Amino acid sequence: MRVLYIEDDPEIGEWVERKLKENDFKVSWYRSGHNLPDNMEEYDAAVLDVMLPGLDGFSLGRRLKRNFPQLPVIMLSARTAxxxxxxxxxxxxxxxxxxxxxxxxxxxIEIQMRKFDRTPNETLSIGHLTVLLDQQIIKNKETSQEILLTGKQFYIFKYFLRHLNQILTKEQIYEGVWGEPYRDGDKALMVHIRYLREKIEKDPSSPEIIETIRGIGYRVRG
Known part of the structure; x- marks a missing residue:
């Protein structure tokens, strides 16, 4: 999933680029609307800041939609009027x-890509689970029953799935899902993982999907 991202503020740009890449987006970050890539038809979405040097985001967005009407365009702005x-x-x-x-x-971004039918149909098989990432559906293969998660539980599980077979620290997971630094003593992540295990594990007291790596964090094997 390739995203064109245009933002002239280096701090915001680096932050957003990192977050998108952590969620498996391929990001092309530009500081202005000049000299855009020649292969625009290969991009799945465009994220544009409004306040840009030279050609402003509104003008650039209109040009992109005129030339590539099937490209989802999302505007970012400090303007709230x-x-x-x-x-x-x-x-x-x-x-x-x-x-x-x-x-x-x-x-x-994912919603707009689905509207324009640009999101790949990604299905994963993890243990006794079938996960349809694009539809945010998790099913028990043995019972064919759908497992309903809260939004935060799904985002945590999705973060694991995006980093299959990797040992993830609490700090990595918290920053990846909450978008802010982990605070020592914060039990929110542990509580969410406990409830998540109660829903997806055959035996939550002996988890097979979300492994605990003692002294480090967690891992989901693919």
């Missing part, structure tokens, strides 16, 4: 105001 939002939504498929959470941006 309704007039700015309405101007952006005249051509763009979505409009997000800063500050924003990376989890929400990723979800909005």
């Amino acid at each position: 309704i007039d700015d939002k309405l101007e952006g939504l005249e051509f763009a498929d979505d409009y997000m105001t800063k500050p924003f959470h990376p989890e929400e941006l990723i979800k909005r």
Whole structure:
């Protein structure tokens, strides 16, 4: 899943680029709307900042939608006035105001890609589970029953699936899912994993899907 990302602020740009890559997006980050790649038809979505040097995001977004109407365009802006939002939504498929959470941006990109039928149908088999990532559906292969997770539980499990066979620390998981540094003593992640295990494991007291790596963190084997 390839994303064109245009942002002139280096701090925000590095942060968003890192978060998108952690979720398996291929990111091409540009500081301005000049000299865009020649292979635009290969991109699955465009994320544009409004305040750009030279060609502003609105002008660039209109040009992209005119030349590539099937390319989802998401605008990012610190402008919160309704007039700015309405101007952006005249051509763009979505409009997000800063500050924003990376989890929400990723979800909005995925939603737009599904609308334009640009999201690959990714199905994984993990133990007794079948996971349809694009539809956010988890089923027990033995019973054919769907397992219902909360949004946060699914994001945690999805983060594991994006990093199959890797040992992940609590700090990595927390930052990847919550989008902020882990705080010592914070029990939120452990609580969510406990409830997640109760739903997906055959025996939560002896988990086979989400392994505990003593003294380090967790791992899901593919």
